[in-house]
Amino acid sequence: MKDMIHEAEVHSAAKMYVAEYAEGKLSRREFLTRTTALGVSAAAAYGLIGLPAPAQAQEAKVGGKIRVAMEVKGTKDPRLADWPQIANIYRGWLEYLIQYNNDGSFEGRLLESWEANADATQYTLKVRQGVTWNNGEPFTADDVVRNFARWTDGNVEGNAMASRFTGLVDEATKTMREGAVVKLDDSTVQLNLTASDIAIVANLSDYPAAVVHSSFQDGQDPASNPIGTGPYIPQEVSVGQKAVLVRAPNHTWWGGTAPLDEITYVDFGTDPAAMVALFSSDEVDANYESVGEFIDILDGMELVKEELTTASTIVVRMNSSSDLYKDKAVRSAVQLAVDPNVVLELGYNNLGKTGENHHAFPIHPEYPTLPAQTINPAGLMPALEAAGLKDAQFEVISLDDGWEAATTAAVQAQLKDAGMNIKHTVMPGSTFWNDWQKYPFSSTTWNHRPLAVQNMSLAYTSTGSWNETAMANPEFDALMAKALSLADADQRRELMVQMCTILQDEGYIINPFSRSLFSHHKDGYAGLEHHPAFEHHHYKWSMA
Amino acid sequence: MGLFVLRRLGVMLLTAIALTFVVFYLTNLQPNLEKLARTEGSVRMTEEAVQDWIAQNGHSGSVFLRYGQWLGVVPGWTYTDEKGQMRGRCFAIGQDAAAAPDYCGLLQGNWGFSTFFKTPVMASLGDKLAATGWLMLAVMLVMVPTSLILGVLSGMREGSATDRTLSTFSIASTATPEYVSGVVLVALFATAATGISPILAEYGLIEPKKTLFLASATSAMDDITFWNFTLPVMTIALYGIGYIARMTRASMTEVMTQQYIRTARLKGVPFRTVVMRHALRNALIAPFTVIMLQFPWLLNGVVIVESLFNYKGFGWTLVQAASNNDIPLLLACSVVAVVVVLLTQLISDIGYVFLNPRIRLA
Numbered sequence: 001m002k003d004m005i006h007e008a009e010v011h012s013a014a015k016m017y018v019a020e021y022a023e024g025k026l027s028r029r030e031f032l033t034r035t036t037a038l039g040v041s042a043a044a045a046y047g048l049i050g051l052p053a054p055a056q057a058q059e060a061k062v063g064g065k066i067r068v069a070m071e072v073k074g075t076k077d078p079r080l081a082d083w084p085q086i087a088n089i090y091r092g093w094l095e096y097l098i099q100y101n102n103d104g105s106f107e108g109r110l111l112e113s114w115e116a117n118a119d120a121t122q123y124t125l126k127v128r129q130g131v132t133w134n135n136g137e138p139f140t141a142d143d144v145v146r147n148f149a150r151w152t153d154g155n156v157e158g159n160a161m162a163s164r165f166t167g168l169v170d171e172a173t174k175t176m177r178e179g180a181v182v183k184l185d186d187s188t189v190q191l192n193l194t195a196s197d198i199a200i201v202a203n204l205s206d207y208p209a210a211v212v213h214s215s216f217q218d219g220q221d222p223a224s225n226p227i228g229t230g231p232y233i234p235q236e237v238s239v240g241q242k243a244v245l246v247r248a249p250n251h252t253w254w255g256g257t258a259p260l261d262e263i264t265y266v267d268f269g270t271d272p273a274a275m276v277a278l279f280s281s282d283e284v285d286a287n288y289e290s291v292g293e294f295i296d297i298l299d300g301m302e303l304v305k306e307e308l309t310t311a312s313t314i315v316v317r318m319n320s321s322s323d324l325y326k327d328k329a330v331r332s333a334v335q336l337a338v339d340p341n342v343v344l345e346l347g348y349n350n351l352g353k354t355g356e357n358h359h360a361f362p363i364h365p366e367y368p369t370l371p372a373q374t375i376n377p378a379g380l381m382p383a384l385e386a387a388g389l390k391d392a393q394f395e396v397i398s399l400d401d402g403w404e405a406a407t408t409a410a411v412q413a414q415l416k417d418a419g420m421n422i423k424h425t426v427m428p429g430s431t432f433w434n435d436w437q438k439y440p441f442s443s444t445t446w447n448h449r450p451l452a453v454q455n456m457s458l459a460y461t462s463t464g465s466w467n468e469t470a471m472a473n474p475e476f477d478a479l480m481a482k483a484l485s486l487a488d489a490d491q492r493r494e495l496m497v498q499m500c501t502i503l504q505d506e507g508y509i510i511n512p513f514s515r516s517l518f519s520h521h522k523d524g525y526a527g528l529e530h531h532p533a534f535e536h537h538h539y540k541w542s543m544a
Numbered sequence: 545m546g547l548f549v550l551r552r553l554g555v556m557l558l559t560a561i562a563l564t565f566v567v568f569y570l571t572n573l574q575p576n577l578e579k580l581a582r583t584e585g586s587v588r589m590t591e592e593a594v595q596d597w598i599a600q601n602g603h604s605g606s607v608f609l610r611y612g613q614w615l616g617v618v619p620g621w622t623y624t625d626e627k628g629q630m631r632g633r634c635f636a637i638g639q640d641a642a643a644a645p646d647y648c649g650l651l652q653g654n655w656g657f658s659t660f661f662k663t664p665v666m667a668s669l670g671d672k673l674a675a676t677g678w679l680m681l682a683v684m685l686v687m688v689p690t691s692l693i694l695g696v697l698s699g700m701r702e703g704s705a706t707d708r709t710l711s712t713f714s715i716a717s718t719a720t721p722e723y724v725s726g727v728v729l730v731a732l733f734a735t736a737a738t739g740i741s742p743i744l745a746e747y748g749l750i751e752p753k754k755t756l757f758l759a760s761a762t763s764a765m766d767d768i769t770f771w772n773f774t775l776p777v778m779t780i781a782l783y784g785i786g787y788i789a790r791m792t793r794a795s796m797t798e799v800m801t802q803q804y805i806r807t808a809r810l811k812g813v814p815f816r817t818v819v820m821r822h823a824l825r826n827a828l829i830a831p832f833t834v835i836m837l838q839f840p841w842l843l844n845g846v847v848i849v850e851s852l853f854n855y856k857g858f859g860w861t862l863v864q865a866a867s868n869n870d871i872p873l874l875l876a877c878s879v880v881a882v883v884v885v886l887l888t889q890l891i892s893d894i895g896y897v898f899l900n901p902r903i904r905l906a
Contacts, residue, residue, distance in 0.1 A: 074662045080586045157593035158586030217638040269854045280754040430867035433587045
């Protein structure tokens with residue numbers, strides 16, 4: 001990470017960003033996200049704008065244990081993982097090629113560095129040397145190639161990675177294209193994409209992209225055969241109860257010594273009220289997330305609060321395969337009948353920033369500035385009447401507790417005030433997620449992603465695997481295809497102006513706010529900063 | 545007597561088979577299998593992928609044949625994917641398929657693999673049953689003596705002030721369902737902001753803790769203390785105390801009006817001796833059945849309390865198994881339920897004989 005980058009090797013776009021940063025057009029976070037995505041190391045990126053890289057914990061104290069309250073879900077084949085909590089357990093022994101840090105930068109972990117060509121169709125990955133698996137075998141370029149083959153395998157049901165590497169996939173066989181991922185030498189792998197893809201780096205850092213050993217069988221539970229490169233191994237994973245990570249025996253971790261001896265995750269359910277009792281009774285040292293009114297209560301308990309503003313958000317969306325919402329005028333009227341300020345206050349205690357109904361936020365490098373929408377509850381009933389839905393019974397569905405329910409209730413209340421005959425139905429998580437893409441009108445939480453186009457391509461293109469609105473707008477699809485080939489965020493922003501306008505006009509989504517994330521831990525621990533994607537970087541944790 | 549026990553065991557076996565088939569059929573309905581596919585595969589699978597997953601993981605074909613696999617009378621399923629890797633009922637991913645047995649059901653002693661807990665069913669259910677066993681034991685230790693004392697005290701002098709007071713308490717406690725009393729108890733004793741805990745904390749009586757009792761029993765899995773176990777135990781016990789006390793009182797009042805009690809009183813036997821020696825044994829026959837009936841009732845009473853207090857026992861397991869459609873685990877849970885219900889009834893029938901010599905078992 002400390003390697004020096006010569007002026008000549010720096011990506012030309014990065015130099016442009018330096019100029020933009022100097023002119024004040026880019027914030028520090030945006031600058032870091034964009035330059036590191038181009039292959040500039042975090043330390044070098046800080047250097048380019050004349051800032052010292054944040055000091056790594058200087059020789060953190062080794063030793064100590066921590067108990068973290070988190071749902072313990074069954075670990076599964078990483079590429080099938082559907083919750084950050086699942087990944088937080090296997091993160092103990094499985095590592096990533098690239099890591100997304102909570103300051104918005106990308107850091108090479110199992111890769112030493114990477115480079116993109118000018119139109120982002122070719123990436124050169126430098127494999128970190130001196131990394132060993134905890135069974136003693138060395139980590140090599142072959143491991144990287146093999147993992148790419150796993151990720152690109154579209155024949156595996158539920159493979160979350162396959163749809164993210166379309167540029168590497170052979171469409172006919174739905175597996176890795178011949179020549180897409182090439183081992184140049186023992187320490188270099190080259191990615192040859194069929195089309196530009198700017199999200200490769202971000203995708204490699206996402207939680208299903210954990211790198212597994214050659215002995216890992218498809219569909220296996222990684223905890224049953226915990227061979228990995230990371231500093232810990234699972235001592236116990238009892239689903240719904242607890243998971244214990246301990247130091248891997250006889251293993252020299254490439255990163256040195258991870259400070260903590262033992263990390264225990266305890267599953268106390270999801271009731272936030274229980275968390276208060278747990279902290280006060282010294283049952284836990286840290287929690288996964290603090291929510292809603294409990295943030296204030298926990299603040300008053302001599303705990304350290306970690307806060308992070310993200311692009312995590314909730315989308316209350318309509319689905320046009322339902323007869324009720326197939327009419328664009330109806331959707332727009334519904335969207336504009338909801339005041340985001342009210343939803344933020346009632347649904348999330350003002351612990352965030354209002355959104356603009358287009359699923360992009362100021363934290364994203366390509367965030368476009370659009371004219372503000374006019375909220376108009378009076379326009380709702382005329383639109384419903386025109387569509388012959390004046391007396392129709394509407395229903396909005398949400399999870400049964402927490403801020404998701406409160407936010408949805410705030411949306412429903414405003415629609416009701418505007419004259420709509422709408423009820424709010426709640427469901428437990430185990431039922432809700434089975435059909436989350438199909439409900440006519442429901443709320444869905446979306447995690448933070450580093451680039452705005454990542455969520456938008458998954459959710460709003462006609463082929464997006466997580467499309468829950470049934471939106472199919474050819475113009476939007478075309479713009480997105482183009483945006484995904486532009487490594488330059490300014491150029492992308494011009495397209496984003498159009499895409500976000502289309503999203504607003506189509507009226508599918510009410511996107512009232514983005515969330516700040518909070519967590520608490522006891523005094524005496526260091527390195528537990530909250531992460532925008534709820535990632536736990538165990539090796540950063542230590543006793544203060 | 546031996547024949548009677550044998551007949552009861554036969555009934556138990558038939559009931560278990562019938563019930564498990566019903567459970568198996570219900571958990572194998574198409575929407576439930578899709579739910580399983582989504583939790584096991586990925587929530588974000590497409591409709592098509594879900595159907596493939598169901599077919600490739602042994603959930604397609606006749607429901608009778610699959611039930612037969614669970615019983616161990618039909619060979620377990622196997623599937624070979626396009627890369628030639630095999631998976632099947634009788635071996636884990638990564639194990640040698642050739643070395644695995646063809647049959648691996650109940651008859652072979654294999655209760656299956658819990659899809660939610662990712663462990664063999666017997667292992668995970670064993671721990672959970674032990675946890676619930678501790679909870680039940682604590683409940684019984686509190687509930688039985690308390691309720692019998694309350695019932696006898698109020699029944700020995702029907703209509704007295706003691707009787708009226710205790711009856712009011714019993715009716716109130718038995719009329720309060722657990723999900724109400726649990727929440728009330730937590731609010732009263734286990735919140736730092738309301739109830740009596742802030743008052744006690746102010747006087748420094750419960751230092752360094754902030755509440756009198758803990759509202760979560762998760763830590764009782766490792767170490768049972770008054771602090772973490774009182775509330776769940778009291779929540780279950782309160783309901784049962786009222787109920788058993790009412791039964792005991794009714795039985796006691798009836799006995800107290802019997803001729804032989806009057807005779808004893810007229811002979812000048814002290815009231816205390818009359819109650820202890822003459823009335824009690826006869827009065828306890830009815831409560832005995834009720835107490836034995838409490839076992840199966842406890843088994844489903846713990847569903848609410850274990851979920852409320854996050855105590856990972858049988859009830860909590862049942863909730864997790866049901867909400868994640870964990871087929872082998874749900875089947876095992878139903879077998880356990882059948883055995884517990886019928887076994888306690890058997891014990892209560894046999895116990896009758898000893899309490900009441902007039903009853904003979906054929």
